[in-house]
Amino acid sequence: MSGPLDRFERIVRSVGAKQPATCVSSQLAAPEPTEREEPHPFEARNIHPDFPVKVRKLFDDGYWEQSVFEAFKFLEKEVKRLGGLRGKTGYALMMEAFNEDRAKIKLNALITESEIDEQKGFKFIFAGAATGIRNPRGHEVDIGDTPDEALDYLGLASLLLRRLDSAGLR
Numbered sequence: 001m002s003g004p005l006d007r008f009e010r011i012v013r014s015v016g017a018k019q020p021a022t023c024v025s026s027q028l029a030a031p032e033p034t035e036r037e038e039p040h041p042f043e044a045r046n047i048h049p050d051f052p053v054k055v056r057k058l059f060d061d062g063y064w065e066q067s068v069f070e071a072f073k074f075l076e077k078e079v080k081r082l083g084g085l086r087g088k089t090g091y092a093l094m095m096e097a098f099n100e101d102r103a104k105i106k107l108n109a110l111i112t113e114s115e116i117d118e119q120k121g122f123k124f125i126f127a128g129a130a131t132g133i134r135n136p137r138g139h140e141v142d143i144g145d146t147p148d149e150a151l152d153y154l155g156l157a158s159l160l161l162r163r164l165d166s167a168g169l170r
Contacts, residue, residue, distance in 0.1 A: 040056075042056055046155075047154050047158050048157070048158035048162060050161060051154075051157070051161075052074055055067050055074070059154075064146065064149070064150035066137070067150055068134075068153040069134060072129065072130065075129075076089065078164060079093060079126065079164075083104035085097055090134065094130050098120075100119040122160075129156060129157070
């Protein structure tokens with residue numbers, strides 16, 4: 001996977017390699033094939049398109065842990081909005097929002113044992129993501145995520161947002 005600087009270097013080299021046309025026949029010649037550009041890592045990893053623009057900008061600028069933090073903040077705001085919850089954040093918010101006994105956010109009909117287990121499992125995944133991924137990036141000074149780690153975390157945030165989508169909640 002190439003980073004933003006690698007893409008920039010390819011562009012600069014391709015522009016510098018082109019010579020001005022000296023005759024009409026060279027102007028009519030077929031354009032030289034260009035190197036096929038790789039998709040942005042967000043497209044390659046299918047990162048949810050509803051995240052705020054700043055998530056991608058922070059990632060592109062090399063602020064990977066901040067990008068992850070902003071994505072999980074957005075996810076938390078969506079859970080608050082969908083559940084009509086106020087005054088709670090992180091773990092407590094997720095445990096209340098997805099509580100299978102009195103769910104503010106139902107991911108399914110919560111009738112069968114399997115549906116209840118799914119709700120319970122996602123409650124813990126949402127709560128764990130808030131506690132183990134979002135919170136450290138909000139309270140620590142230097143987490144030091146690599147681009148690949150950040151993309152993995154963003155993939156998880158995307159999965160959780162898509163789970164809300166597939167339940168017809170967004």
